[in-house]
Amino acid sequence: MLYPTWRYQPSPTVQTPDWVKDAIFYQIFPDRFARSQRVPKPSYLEPWEAPPTFHGFKGGDLIGVAERLDYLQDLGITAVYFTPIFQSAANHRYHTHDYMRVDPLLGGDEALRFLVDEAHQRGIRIVIDGVFNHASRGFFQFNHLLENGAQSPYLDWFHVYGWPLYAYEHNRPPNYGAWFGLHALPKFNTRTPAVREYLWNVAEHWVRFGIDGWRLDVPNEIDDDAFWREFRRRVKTANPEAYIVGEIWHDARRWLQGDQFDAVMNYVFTRLCLGFFIGHQMDDGLVQGTGLHPAPVLDAREFALGIHQLLDLYVPDVTMVQLNLLDSHDTARFLTTARSDPTALHLATLFQMAYPGAPSIYYGDEVGKPGAKDPDSRRAMQWDDPSWWQGEMYPFFKRVTALRHAHPALRHGSYTTLHASGPVYVFVRYLAQDDQPADHLIVALNTDRTTRVARVEVKDWLADGTPVKDVWSGEVAVVESGVLRLRLAPRSGVVLAV
Numbered sequence: 421m422l423y424p425t426w427r428y429q430p431s432p433t434v435q436t437p438d439w440v441k442d443a444i445f446y447q448i449f450p451d452r453f454a455r456s457q458r459v460p461k462p463s464y465l466e467p468w469e470a471p472p473t474f475h476g477f478k479g480g481d482l483i484g485v486a487e488r489l490d491y492l493q494d495l496g497i498t499a500v501y502f503t504p505i506f507q508s509a510a511n512h513r514y515h516t517h518d519y520m521r522v523d524p525l526l527g528g529d530e531a532l533r534f535l536v537d538e539a540h541q542r543g544i545r546i547v548i549d550g551v552f553n554h555a556s557r558g559f560f561q562f563n564h565l566l567e568n569g570a571q572s573p574y575l576d577w578f579h580v581y582g583w584p585l586y587a588y589e590h591n592r593p594p595n596y597g598a599w600f601g602l603h604a605l606p607k608f609n610t611r612t613p614a615v616r617e618y619l620w621n622v623a624e625h626w627v628r629f630g631i632d633g634w635r636l637d638v639p640n641e642i643d644d645d646a647f648w649r650e651f652r653r654r655v656k657t658a659n660p661e662a663y664i665v666g667e668i669w670h671d672a673r674r675w676l677q678g679d680q681f682d683a684v685m686n687y688v689f690t691r692l693c694l695g696f697f698i699g700h701q702m703d704d705g706l707v708q709g710t711g712l713h714p715a716p717v718l719d720a721r722e723f724a725l726g727i728h729q730l731l732d733l734y735v736p737d738v739t740m741v742q743l744n745l746l747d748s749h750d751t752a753r754f755l756t757t758a759r760s761d762p763t764a765l766h767l768a769t770l771f772q773m774a775y776p777g778a779p780s781i782y783y784g785d786e787v788g789k790p791g792a793k794d795p796d797s798r799r800a801m802q803w804d805d806p807s808w809w810q811g812e813m814y815p816f817f818k819r820v821t822a823l824r825h826a827h828p829a830l831r832h833g834s835y836t837t838l839h840a841s842g843p844v845y846v847f848v849r850y851l852a853q854d855d856q857p858a859d860h861l862i863v864a865l866n867t868d869r870t871t872r873v874a875r876v877e878v879k880d881w882l883a884d885g886t887p888v889k890d891v892w893s894g895e896v897a898v899v900e901s902g903v904l905r906l907r908l909a910p911r912s913g914v915v916l917a918v
Contacts, residue, residue, distance in 0.1 A: 423724060423837035426731040426776070428740060434678035437633075437661045439499075439545065440741040442831050444773075444821055445780035446497040449749050450526055451477055451511045452800045453783055454484030459527040469802065472795040477511050480800070482522070482531035486538045495786060496821030499545040499778070501635055501665075503749055505532065508556065512749070512798070514549075514637065515556035515604050519622040536630045545632035547663055552619045553641040554599040554607045557587050562606050576612045599641065610642050616650070624654045633663030635743075636681070640668055648680040665743050669711035676738045686742040686777060688730055691715045693746055696723040696845070697768040697867060698758040706752035706792055720867075724840035731776065731835065740832075742777035746785070749798055753782070753791040762788060763911035766816055767865055770913045773824040774849060774863045776835055786817035823891065823915060829859035839876045843868035844908065846876050860918035862888060866908035876904045888916040 455461075455468065459481040466476035482505065492500065504513035507523045522532045536546050555562060561574040569583055579597030586592045587603055597607035608615050623634060634655065639648065655662050666675055668684040675681045694702060695718035707713045718726065731739060746754040746768050758764035765785065772779045783789075784801055787808040791797035802808050824830045833851035840846070846864040853859060860881075866872045879902030882888070886899045892915065897904055908914065 423728055423840070424732075426728070426736075426739075426835040428736045428776075428832060428834070431678070431735045431737045434676075434735050434737045436682040436737045436741040437663050439632075439661060440663050440682070440778050443499040443545065443778045444496055444824060445499045445501050445547075445743060445778055446492055446495070447501045447503070447745070447748060447780055447782045448485060449480075449503050449512070449783065449798050450482065450485070450505055451480045451513075452798055453480050454488050454801060454803065455479050456481055456483035456487055456527075458483045459525075459531065462525070468800050469805075472798050472800070474795050475511065477525065478800050479525065481525065481527045482535045483527050486531075486535045489538055489542055489544060492544065493542050495781075495818060496825060497781070498543060499547060499632070500539065501547045501743075501780065502549060504549040504551055504637075509558055510556075510604075514551050515558070516551050517556055517558040518560070519619075520625065532629075540630070545663075546630075547633040547635055547665070548626065548631050549637055550623065550634040551637040552608070552610075552622075553638050554605040557604055557606065559606070577609055577615050578606050579609050599638070607641070610644060610647055616647060620651055620654045623651055624658050627655050627658040627662050632659070632661075633665065635685070636664065636666045639666040639675070639681070645674075645680065648675065652680055663741070665741075671733065673734065676734055683738060683741045683743055683778075685748070685780075686730075686744045687711060688733075689742070689744045689772075689775070689777075690746060690751075692718065692723060692726045692730070693768045693771065694754075694757065695726075696720070697771070697865075698754075698761070698764045699867060701759055701761055701764065703752075703757050703759055706757045709793075710751055712751060719842060720840040720845040723845055724837045727775075728837065736776075739776050743780050744772055744775060744777040745780040745782065746772060747782050747797070748780075749782070750794065751797065752793050753785065753789065753797055755785070755788060756790045756792055756797075760790065761911075762811075762813060765813070767867060767911065767913055769817065770820050770863070770915070771865060773820040774830050774847075774861070774915070776831075779824070781817070786814055787811070788813040819892070827859050827861055828853065829861050833859060833861075838862070838878060838881075839864075839874055841874070842872075844872050844874045846874060846906070848878075848881060850881075858918075861891075862904070862916040862918070863913065864906050864908055864916070865913040867911065869910050871910055872908045874906045874908060876906060877902060878904045882918065886918065888918050891915045891917050 465479040507518040507521045561577045564572045582595040599605040665683045666681045669687040672684040694715040699717045829849040829851035833849040838846045851859045882899045
């Protein structure tokens, strides 16, 4: 079967930030990444090494992140996405109390200022989470309703259906609009002009402060294209290169026409990787109940079809900045879903680093951190445990991030499937460069548990006698009669440079 070649062609109507096309992201859950002695701590924190709970705090902070920027830089990270950092009574901070104040437990505004400045000095961008669909019971205007009832001047900031508000009576459903029916998350009435202006001002304020973009939590819940168009206008006026990425788990073309978001978290990509690189080994119970379900088992042909459908779904300027992730704070970790099979994460990460778009590593994946569903997927980073750093996972991650940085074809080149049969998938990334040799890489992946020999037709790409060299082992193969014969070890991938 012939697969069409995907190529980057600039769009006349869609513009996305250039820096994202070359970025490797790292997602951090701030309470669990690193704790600094420079940030005062309250007395009652959970032990750092203890299993996470729904309501407990570990005490991670932004200065702790700043103190680990050299680690991130060494790993090859050029951008960090933080789950929410604003003042909140929840360890995940999706229950915002004050959108104009960084949580004191994280070190406050001063810590963010220090972190942004230190990161920018290293060429690392900072993207933060915007939770604009709903706030919290502690948010000032909602608390005003609790105190004053129907006489509150902020009555039209929320959707109130009756009095008194059942904000803490969990034996009754909330009698106000609440995200997912959760009492703790009152939903904004974004039809109210004052609410719209408040949220747009928040977005603009932090971009002017120095952040490099917004990740938008459940933005489809604000079912209002005009709201997001003005949001984009405000953000891009403050910084034309700011990145706007939405949490949409499915086809997101509605929001990716150049007038709202730049990209989305590419969970469609995640689902394909689960199906091919984990396959029958998948712990389906960890996928059920999430936006990733169903994640059907895929062979190489089905995977190739899914990948090319995904490549064709958006204009190339969008595809080039999609946030391509394998897991996140909202999913079980990829490694745990694979029943602790490290080869699944190796294969998927190699593909992720060689695929168009911006790869995103969830903190700890690079050392094989396990984690089932929330809250287990939000364990603290064990910096002082040497066992985390002694395996092959961390060196592997450094090797594949370095590969992506070293080869422009992996970030900007065309994409063509060369071979997709059974458990073997082979594709090529190609980039012609002015005044330089073309960058030309073939990536071959074998998901089987036995050695496979693949006959890959390359007559349209390479002349007979052309040698190709494994970038890591140095082994050389030669094109014969338009065919490249590859011997692939079980559950392994190779990258061949022409």
